[in-house]
Amino acid sequence: MNRTFLIARRELMAYVRTVGFWLSLLSLPLFASLGGVIPMLAMNSEPTRSVAVVEVASGAPLKAGVEARLTARDRERQVDVISALVIPEAGIEASRQVQALGEREGPEVALAEARRIAPTAASGYRPPKADLRLAETPEAVLAAAPGEAREAVVRDLLNAEERTLDAVVLLAREADGPAARVWSAKASDDTVQDAVSAALREITRAERYAALGVGVESVREIDAFRPEVALLSPRSESGGEVSFRDRLPALIGFGFGFLLWALVFTGASILLNSVMEEKSNKILEVLLSSASPGEILTGKVLGVALLTLTVMVVWGGLGGAGLVAAAPDVARDIWSILSRDGLILYFLLYIAGGYLMYAVLFAAVGAFCETPRDAQTLMGPIMMLLVVPILAMQFALRTPDALFVKVLSWIPLFTPFLMSARIPSGGVGPVEIAATTAGMFAMAIFMVWIAGRAFRAGALSDVKLSWKTFGMAVRGGR
Secondary structure, three states, X not given: OHHHHHHHHHHHHXXXXXXXXXXXXXXXXXXXHHHHHHHHHHHHHOOOEEEEEEEOOXXXXXXXXXXXXXXXXXXXXXXXXXXXXXXXXXXHHHHHHHHHHHHHHOHHHHHHHHHHHOHHHHOOOOOOOOOEEEOOOOHHXXXXXXXXXXXXXXXXXXHOOOOXXXXXXXXXXXXXXXXXXXXXXXXXXXXXXXXXXXXXXXHHHHHHHHHOOOOHHHHHHHHHOOOOXXXXXXXXXXXXXXXXXXXXXXXXXXXXXXXXXXXXXXHHHHHHHHHHHHHXXXXXXXXXXXXXXXXXXXXXXXXXXXXXHHHHHHHHHHHHHXXXXXXXXXXXXXXXXXXXXXXXXXXXXXXXXXXXXXXXXXXXXXXXXXOHHHHHHHHHHHHHHHHHHHHHHHHHOOOOOOHHHHHHHOOXXXXXXXXXXXXXXXXXXXXXXXXXXXXXXXXXXHHHXXXXXXXXXXXXXXXXXXXXXXXXXXXXXX
16 A cells, blocks of 8 residues: 555656646636636727718618617617626526616616616726727718719728727618728628628618507617516425526536546546656656556556546635635535535546546557557547536536436436436436445446556556457456
8 A cells, every 4th residue: 555655656746746736736727717807808909990981872861860870889888787787796587687787777777776786896887998980981082973983982091000090880771771982991800790780780670660550669668678587496495596606516516527527637647647747758668667556557647546536626726716805795605505415525536437437548559558659549539538527517506316317327427417407406316426436436446457457467468458458468368
């Protein structure tokens, strides 16, 4: 046992002492932070496009309607930012109420409501930068004859070194409805095109309602209407309306299943590469002179498990601290759910059993590989196998009792992922939990036995993995 722990310590320290380990340790928090900061920076650094709108042909006017809707985009963006701002302090339901209020009454009313229900969060509100700004149409464009002559003037204006416009919108009435030709200074920028297209759709809808005798105000009321549809369930905590807290257990279960997937994907891959590298450098032969294959395999699995656990604890600690700071109510609900009915113990059991199954499999495969090319050919099928539980877990979020999800839950290789996703739903009985857990650990012990034999055969020979060599290894041959 002492040799096993020495090998585990060696495996752990071999990675902890490298620069790459610390870079990978810091990478997720860094990129997670950037994931929240970059969209904000991108939104604020996005240029405000100067747009001129021109009515090309006679007929029912379009310019006023298009300009009104382009201006409304800025107000809609403000409402979106305000509603998102109140989530950490007031919750998702409050955010939806602020969003609906802002859509009906405007951003000023939405901000006033946000300051009432989430004063701390709302105090940091800054209006987002507008992406479009209406500009006066140059006289040269108005004076030019409609058609090619006018478009030639527009082309010259947008090509000028010191241009004052970013886009010119030429509106016209076609036989089947309003149309536009949008000239943009940047061929890759379709922001104005999308905004004008949405504006013309709204105008067309309003006109066709009006033709049927429905007034403009009625159309606006119809568009602004948001039905109050309450979801109720006898399994909710209140016995009635379903809240975000009632949905949290399923999300937590999915999170733990994905955590196991990440542990297998990263930790087991490290294990495979470690075994493969040490075999090619003849280090395994030196280790086998001092310890048994079982001790080496166990030590390596334990060492890499401690490595990945260290990373996950750091990431989990930082994420938990951020959640407590940003949304203390959600953090309190998560802890309450995890500590209820021993749920966290189930998760830890499934993580341990699932990691053990896949880790010993990767270690055994690595013992037969001489080069990264050998490993890649074997990793492909395993990675495809690991895609199955990820897809099934997404389905289990909504229907954990679906037949195919239940069937997959009984397959030991998929059990730890899918049971983690299903148990929080409350529809899994103790018999099913006990049986699937026993099956998973039985499979894990069986794989440890097979992997131990395969590891010994692969580590002591130069043969590549095949059905024949694998079968000989399991029977105790080489």
